[in-house]
Amino acid sequence: KKQYRIAVIPGDGIGKEVMPEGLRVLEAAAKKHGVAVHFDHFDFSSWDYYEKHGQMMPDDWKEKIGKHDAIYFRAVGWPAKIPDHVSLWGSLIKFRREFDQYVNLRPVRLMPGVPSPLANRKPGDIDFWVVRENTEGEYSSVGGRMFPDTDREFVTQQTVMTRTGVDRILKFAFELAQSRPKKHLTSATKSNGISITMPYWDERVEAMAKKFPGVKWDKYHIDILTANFVLHPDWFDVVVGSNLFGDILSDLGPACTGTIGIAPSGNINPEGDFPSVFEPVHGSAPDIAGQGIANPIGMIWSGAMMFEHLGEKEAGKSIFDAIERTLAERTLRTKDLGGNADTTACGKAVAEMV
Amino acid sequence: KKQYRIAVIPGDGIGKEVMPEGLRVLEAAAKKHGVAVHFDHFDFSSWDYYEKHGQMMPDDWKEKIGKHDAIYFRAVGWPAKIPDHVSLWGSLIKFRREFDQYVNLRPVRLMPGVPSPLANRKPGDIDFWVVRENTEGEYSSVGGRMFPDTDREFVTQQTVMTRTGVDRILKFAFELAQSRPKKHLTSATKSNGISITMPYWDERVEAMAKKFPGVKWDKYHIDILTANFVLHPDWFDVVVGSNLFGDILSDLGPACTGTIGIAPSGNINPEGDFPSVFEPVHGSAPDIAGQGIANPIGMIWSGAMMFEHLGEKEAGKSIFDAIERTLAERTLRTKDLGGNADTTACGKAVAEMV
Ligand SMILES: CC(C)[C@H](C(=O)O)[C@@H](O)C(=O)O
Ligand SMILES: CC(C)[C@H](C(=O)O)[C@@H](O)C(=O)O
Numbered sequence: 061k062k063q064y065r066i067a068v069i070p071g072d073g074i075g076k077e078v079m080p081e082g083l084r085v086l087e088a089a090a091k092k093h094g095v096a097v098h099f100d101h102f103d104f105s106s107w108d109y110y111e112k113h114g115q116m117m118p119d120d121w122k123e124k125i126g127k128h129d130a131i132y133f134r135a136v137g138w139p140a141k142i143p144d145h146v147s148l149w150g151s152l153i154k155f156r157r158e159f160d161q162y163v164n165l166r167p168v169r170l171m172p173g174v175p176s177p178l179a180n181r182k183p184g185d186i187d188f189w190v191v192r193e194n195t196e197g198e199y200s201s202v203g204g205r206m207f208p209d210t211d212r213e214f215v216t217q218q219t220v221m222t223r224t225g226v227d228r229i230l231k232f233a234f235e236l237a238q239s240r241p242k243k244h245l246t247s248a249t250k251s252n253g254i255s256i257t258m259p260y261w262d263e264r265v266e267a268m269a270k271k272f273p274g275v276k277w278d279k280y281h282i283d284i285l286t287a288n289f290v291l292h293p294d295w296f297d298v299v300v301g302s303n304l305f306g307d308i309l310s311d312l313g314p315a316c317t318g319t320i321g322i323a324p325s326g327n328i329n330p331e332g333d334f335p336s337v338f339e340p341v342h343g344s345a346p347d348i349a350g351q352g353i354a355n356p357i358g359m360i361w362s363g364a365m366m367f368e369h370l371g372e373k374e375a376g377k378s379i380f381d382a383i384e385r386t387l388a389e390r391t392l393r394t395k396d397l398g399g400n401a402d403t404t405a406c407g408k409a410v411a412e413m414v
Numbered sequence: 415k416k417q418y419r420i421a422v423i424p425g426d427g428i429g430k431e432v433m434p435e436g437l438r439v440l441e442a443a444a445k446k447h448g449v450a451v452h453f454d455h456f457d458f459s460s461w462d463y464y465e466k467h468g469q470m471m472p473d474d475w476k477e478k479i480g481k482h483d484a485i486y487f488r489a490v491g492w493p494a495k496i497p498d499h500v501s502l503w504g505s506l507i508k509f510r511r512e513f514d515q516y517v518n519l520r521p522v523r524l525m526p527g528v529p530s531p532l533a534n535r536k537p538g539d540i541d542f543w544v545v546r547e548n549t550e551g552e553y554s555s556v557g558g559r560m561f562p563d564t565d566r567e568f569v570t571q572q573t574v575m576t577r578t579g580v581d582r583i584l585k586f587a588f589e590l591a592q593s594r595p596k597k598h599l600t601s602a603t604k605s606n607g608i609s610i611t612m613p614y615w616d617e618r619v620e621a622m623a624k625k626f627p628g629v630k631w632d633k634y635h636i637d638i639l640t641a642n643f644v645l646h647p648d649w650f651d652v653v654v655g656s657n658l659f660g661d662i663l664s665d666l667g668p669a670c671t672g673t674i675g676i677a678p679s680g681n682i683n684p685e686g687d688f689p690s691v692f693e694p695v696h697g698s699a700p701d702i703a704g705q706g707i708a709n710p711i712g713m714i715w716s717g718a719m720m721f722e723h724l725g726e727k728e729a730g731k732s733i734f735d736a737i738e739r740t741l742a743e744r745t746l747r748t749k750d751l752g753g754n755a756d757t758t759a760c761g762k763a764v765a766e767m768v
Contacts, residue, residue, distance in 0.1 A: 177532055177645050179534075211578065217572065287665045311638055312637070314641070315641030
């Protein structure tokens, strides 16, 4: 029987507080479902490491974590101490690019017991996935500045879409849609304004759709699509977007379900050539770090996604169900959800429900 | 006393139905406040014109409307009949570029009597402006495709930000913030992901902020900013963004106030070298065209903005107040707002309130 090796990287801020709760719940689920899992802990990709070594990660980071089955990670970033382009481009975005994690997958789901900012929406009304392209598009490194410090100064940055990059994310999204009861895919575009790359995206969506005749699909310009997330969140099943559009939609979606603090995400390399990274959507929250009040559910839910990705569906589902029951019972909620449980108490509650 | 000359372009679809109501209300307000105004009607920038002439506008369109004091316009576009790049880039976007309407200005305001999709928000809670850069940024025409129809195929499109383009929109936004009681400006960025153009935007915001010491300012990445529109719409006063970010925020904002069908916009050339265009945010709505049920309030509200822009503050305000009262009284509402008044009845009701 296979033993999974997971690289554990708690990162900064509240990461050190929520990570133990994530591990506690993973261990409980592993025990219950007979999953053999081994955790290797790493201190890099954090402010502490950067302070000692002047860089975010050791030179041999790829050898250190590149052979693991998955990486269990907390979002880095501490803008007051390290510039974003050093911390994020030196870890999070490096992982995505160098481990070819071309899918960023995030659930948007209205959970029982979580107050939604939208009027009159009940659990069950909102339940979809955002599939985001995670390696190219608007996050390119091609561009520059000319005539600096003069009136003629200008900067440019290219959006880059490759046939390979676009087709593989669309394929993943159509496959996901096909596996779901509604079999419905929505593509985010802006081809009426972004006149070169976005028409190309549309063209590839149309070509891919031909291979999935069982999937109903539609497209919306990103402006009206964000409006429809608020007005008609029940319209969506799987929503696919470019790096930037997916980024926006996967913050807005969770906000509409009131769960931005508890939302999980997977940075996935579907072929398994490299490890995938699972991490909560929220940041390192320096303002509440050290107080033991952070909500560990984003970390725990990311663990459920990790188990599902590894093929341990039952262990993953038992974690997800435990989260849902803990939230529904409205006991042991952390401060952000209106309770006064601390991080550890909340983590223990979920672990006991598993 | 000056007589204003307004170019009237009703465009497509429901445009022909709501335009007469806009004019009816403008005339009522002009009469009441002694504003002298003359309307010149044009049939171009429409499907009908395109069908006859094979182009959206006559070659001498600039001579025909370039000397007017303002243009009262309905959004064009009828994707089933004319491709967007022909209809939109051949009129709407042409106006913005060639008349240098570098400000796209849109109010986000929770109106009495309009159901909001957000829970527990009352009129007064949401009241801000989106200021969008309207000529450059992500809507560029620089880019292309290489290796077509092969696996190596790729497309690129450049985002372009000029010192002139960025500074003038920021100046407009800071001035607007300074004129308001809260004196608060929020800048939309994404400098942690869009690593060349967005840090430049941030840099120019910081430089401009020094010239407006009385304005409090902050910035959010666009992903969390869209989330905050839903979670904390009361945080905002003036929000400034690039062409794309402003486009997104000025659809999402009105959606949060339930008013996407009644929201107005101005495409403004602040120096007055060229006419500004005032138009509702909504599209030509081919699906309901010809039925006489479209809501004319977006058209009417755009007229109020036009009068304010021309310096006729009182006439503009009397239209705005009439809209507010008509909505609050919940009589004579069109179908989209849950009533059964037709377009004309609604327009007449507002005109009578002026
Ligand atoms: C129709 C389209 C090109 C346009 C834009 O994106 O600018 C519209 O969405 C708008 O906001 O006026
Ligand atoms: C931190 C930032 C670079 C990142 C992104 O934009 O990809 C984050 O917002 C995310 O969604 O993971």
